Amino acid sequence: MKKLISLALAALLLLNLAACGESSVSNPSGSSDDSSSSADPAQPDAFSPITTEAEVRALYGDDADLIASIEAYQGDFLVQLGTDDSCPSLDWVYGESGIRRRMLWLDTPLLRCEIESQASVRVVTGGPNIYNGVPGFPRVELATLSLxxxxxxCDRGYDPYVSPGTASSEIYWAGAGERYSMGMQGRREAIRSAQVDAGGLTVAFAPLADGSDFVAAYCEIPYTEVALSEDGMTLTVTMHDTFLSSGTLSKDVDPDFLKEYGSLYPESFPAGELAGSCTLIENADLRQDGNSAVLTVTLADSPIHGRNFGDGYYRFTAETGYTGIADIGPYLRVTLNATNELFAGD
Structure with a gap:
């Protein structure tokens, strides 16, 4: 009899435990809400497939007015967001699940965008920087979410310490007919050096003798336009508000300050053909044109018409930097490259 009672009590205990277990699974939060409200949105039972642009916009709710464009790709969507007052960002919306993931946030305007595969893009970005408004030469950004x-x-459990990177940058090579701007508008500067080197040319800047526009919270090269002619044989660098002459010394300017920042005062940088040598450059001529210093570079014909690789073409890229501590000695460097369709990707 005692054995039967013990068995009955054990059975009741097991039933009670099973009931408690069922309750904890169906309502893990302990509230009276339906269990679906606490479901992980990345789990299959929470998927809400997206098939149209209208559904993509609905997915963003109040932020839908930030959508600049939507591009469909094999059932998914690439969404560009941004306004005239902000730089763009890119999201990838997975059509099967309705999950959206941020791909890129850019600090300069988006110039071109190409989808390479699912959740993988290649973009060209350049122009005014969102932080200081100074335009920069374009660059290539690559991003992928597939890892x-x-x-x-849904999350793959990516480990950044042992897995490859998910984003990278590449040089942007501009071709014939392209023109880009860099530097700060309204800055008045003097040229302290300009020369041809093995890969192109470099121009460095210094304050004018009156010290104007050079002591600021942020020092940059003057507003500069770099362009390659339509025939691809002449590179023109126009440096606005830039002078070969150091100008007249102001009474409130310390000559030691000018020297520290690389000024040539009381000398000036000479106009005419630049010193140096590059097999791609036939001639580089610097002249003063009003308030602008203009550098005209005639490219050599033989490097793009050789016997070994056939006909080719020129392309260029540009960058800015500083030769001294902090922002002392801003400079512009333009790099040239002769290539053809076979080797253009190298």
């Missing part, structure tokens, strides 16, 4: 998330946008 982070699967085909539905």
């Amino acid at each position: 982070l998330y699967d085909e539905q946008g």
Whole structure:
């Protein structure tokens, strides 16, 4: 009899435990709400497939007015967001699940964008920087989410310490007919050096003898335009508000300050053909044109018409930097490259 009672009590205990277990699974939060309200949105039972642009916009709710464009790709969507007052960002919306993931946030305007595969893009970005408004030469940014998330946008358990990177940058090579701007508008500066080197040319800047526009919270090269002619044989660098002459010394300017920042005062940088040598450059001529210093570079014909690789063409890229501590000695460097269709990707 005691054995039967013990068995009955054990059975009741097991039933009670099973009931408690069922309750904890169905309502893990302990509240009276339906369990679906606490479901992980990345789990299959929470998927809300997206098939149209209208559904993509609905997914963003109040932020839908930030959408600049939507591009469909094999059932998914690439969404560009941004306004005239902000730089763009890119999201990838997975059509099967309705999950959206941020791909890129850019600090300069988006010039071109190409989808390479699911959740992988290649973009060209350049122009005014969102932080200081100074335009920069374009650059190439590549981003992929395929290492982070699967085909539905669910987490793969990516480990940044042992897995490859998810973003990278490349040089942007501009071709014939392209023109880009760099530097700060309204800055008046003097040229302290300009020369041809093995890969192109470099121009460095210093304050004018009156010290104007050079002591500021942020020092940059003057507003400069770099362009390659339509025939691809002449590179023109126009440096606005830039002078070969150091100008007249102001009474409130310390000559030691000018020297520290590389000024040539009381000398000036000479106009005419630049010193140095580059096999791609036939001639580089610097002249003063009103308030602008203009550098005209005639490119050599033989490097793009050789016997070994056939006909080719020129392309260029540009960068800015500083030769001294902090922002002392701003400079512009333009790099040239002769290539053809076979080797253009190298």
